Amino acid sequence: MPRIKLTLAYDGTAYHGWQIQPQQSSIQGKLEAALQKLTQETIRIQGAGRTDAGVHALGQVAHFDTASSFPAHEWIRALNAVLPEDIVVHDVAKVDREFHARFSAKEKEYRYQIFNAKQPAPLERQTRWFVRYVLDVGKMEEAAKALRGSHCFTSFCATDTDVEDHNIDLNQIQIVKKGEQIDIIFRASRFLRYMVRNIVGFLVEVGRGKRFPEEVETILAAMDRRAAGLTAPSHGLILVKVIYSGGQN
Amino acid sequence: MPRIKLTLAYDGTAYHGWQIQPQQSSIQGKLEAALQKLTQETIRIQGAGRTDAGVHALGQVAHFDTASSFPAHEWIRALNAVLPEDIVVHDVAKVDREFHARFSAKEKEYRYQIFNAKQPAPLERQTRWFVRYVLDVGKMEEAAKALRGSHCFTSFCATDTDVEDHNIDLNQIQIVKKGEQIDIIFRASRFLRYMVRNIVGFLVEVGRGKRFPEEVETILAAMDRRAAGLTAPSHGLILVKVIYSGGQN
Numbered sequence: 001m002p003r004i005k006l007t008l009a010y011d012g013t014a015y016h017g018w019q020i021q022p023q024q025s026s027i028q029g030k031l032e033a034a035l036q037k038l039t040q041e042t043i044r045i046q047g048a049g050r051t052d053a054g055v056h057a058l059g060q061v062a063h064f065d066t067a068s069s070f071p072a073h074e075w076i077r078a079l080n081a082v083l084p085e086d087i088v089v090h091d092v093a094k095v096d097r098e099f100h101a102r103f104s105a106k107e108k109e110y111r112y113q114i115f116n117a118k119q120p121a122p123l124e125r126q127t128r129w130f131v132r133y134v135l136d137v138g139k140m141e142e143a144a145k146a147l148r149g150s151h152c153f154t155s156f157c158a159t160d161t162d163v164e165d166h167n168i169d170l171n172q173i174q175i176v177k178k179g180e181q182i183d184i185i186f187r188a189s190r191f192l193r194y195m196v197r198n199i200v201g202f203l204v205e206v207g208r209g210k211r212f213p214e215e216v217e218t219i220l221a222a223m224d225r226r227a228a229g230l231t232a233p234s235h236g237l238i239l240v241k242v243i244y245s246g247g248q249n
Numbered sequence: 250m251p252r253i254k255l256t257l258a259y260d261g262t263a264y265h266g267w268q269i270q271p272q273q274s275s276i277q278g279k280l281e282a283a284l285q286k287l288t289q290e291t292i293r294i295q296g297a298g299r300t301d302a303g304v305h306a307l308g309q310v311a312h313f314d315t316a317s318s319f320p321a322h323e324w325i326r327a328l329n330a331v332l333p334e335d336i337v338v339h340d341v342a343k344v345d346r347e348f349h350a351r352f353s354a355k356e357k358e359y360r361y362q363i364f365n366a367k368q369p370a371p372l373e374r375q376t377r378w379f380v381r382y383v384l385d386v387g388k389m390e391e392a393a394k395a396l397r398g399s400h401c402f403t404s405f406c407a408t409d410t411d412v413e414d415h416n417i418d419l420n421q422i423q424i425v426k427k428g429e430q431i432d433i434i435f436r437a438s439r440f441l442r443y444m445v446r447n448i449v450g451f452l453v454e455v456g457r458g459k460r461f462p463e464e465v466e467t468i469l470a471a472m473d474r475r476a477a478g479l480t481a482p483s484h485g486l487i488l489v490k491v492i493y494s495g496g497q498n
Contacts, residue, residue, distance in 0.1 A: 011371040056372055076368070086371045119325070122260040122335045123305055123376055123487075238372075 135207030384456030
């Protein structure tokens with residue numbers, strides 16, 4: 001059976017996250033329903049990462065197996081015709097049976113979006129965390145620099161996770177300020193649950209002057225979620241892209 | 250009675266436009282209801298421009314008269330506490346009785362936002378017109394250049410308008426392309442109804458190669474709405490700012 005790779009974007013506002021759940025609206029659920037409608041097969045789809053409720057994607061990747069033999073551009077047209085307008089397939093490719101959306105991924109990029117002003121921006125209220133306080137971006141960058149690289153990120157990881165290895169190589173964590181918009185870009189081969197949102201929560205406290213870049217070392221060493229502070233809300237988070245090696249990017 | 254000037258932003262998606270209408274949700278209606286709640290007065294608010302259904306604003310301006318004597322920062326806090334989250338007051342100032350949001354305005358800036366790609370962007374579906382066709386931005390700029398300046402814009406004006414003078418000095422019409430985003434910025438002392446959306450509809454047809462920059466002169470001379478072609482949808486349009494002379498910007 002051919003294996004198909006999908007690249008898709010979605011507005012996560014209306015969904016309880018990527019993962020299919022009984023009685024809840026999910027991205028995976030909408031995709032599987034669309035595929036069932038088109039193929040008359042029961043298709044299980046595997047995503048590169050499970051985005052949480054309210055989290056968006058510009059370049060989520062998923063794969064599935066099917067007996068259908070539509071050409072790639074037909075899949076795009078047919079899927080987008082049955083999907084709701086907040087989920088859009090951007091690319092479809094036939095891939096080797098060895099390709100796995102999650103296990104073949106080399107790196108993922110997330111972007112966390114902040115709107116930093118005295119009053120919120122109505123047009124960005126579903127894609128940026130509104131932070132009213134004056135933020136010292138220089139201090140935030142200092143703290144980000146201390147977080148870059150290989151660390152045990154237990155202090156920035158959800159406590160209810162069942163993943164045991166918390167050692168992550170955070171290849172990139174970069175802060176880009178354009179006027180009232182502050183974007184924080186993260187790259188790593190994998191992320192722990194809530195890791196990006198927990199790091200952003202801490203960085204914003206650093207920006208406000210309530211925490212300090214010098215604390216990073218102690219917080220990481222504590223290996224205790226309570227050491228790092230608040231979690232940024234989900235609606236500012238976007239899965240930007242998933243990077244694969246070779247020709248399957 | 251003191252006169253108050255408001256500067257506000259809104260997401261127009263959920264509204265039937267600025268202007269108050271029976272049985273319809275409007276920005277003006279929400280503002281007047283909020284003001285009535287705060288002041289216990291029946292307040293009529295005057296906007297700088299009536300945005301149509303679905304049109305957004307980053308810097309709409311309005312004025313009203315009230316017997317209340319809240320200081321400016323109290324107005325902002327109190328109004329935003331009662332307004333829905335898709336309408337946000339950014340600035341409040343006491344102004345002279347001579348100030349009029351509409352008649353004192355020297356210039357207005359509108360931005361029309363296009364998303365030009367093979368597939369739509371879910372996160373921008375409420376603020377950008379999705380155009381699938383390949384657009385020749387050079388040709389669009391040529392046509393825009395021919396539209397700049399003082400002209401009779403009858404061919405780009407809604408036919409049901411009761412405004413008689415269609416001579417407009419279009420001070421600026423600039424096309425800015427950043428990747429898949431194309432923004433068209435307009436500045437004039439006043440605009441006719443649907444003027445921006447009608448110009449954008451024409452420019453997109455020029456970009457597609459269905460119309461030509463050389464036609465601008467003939468279209469303007471025709472003084473006939475049917476000469477210019479399609480109207481771009483409302484959701485790509487944003488009232489960016491209203492400019493006043495003197496200290497009341």
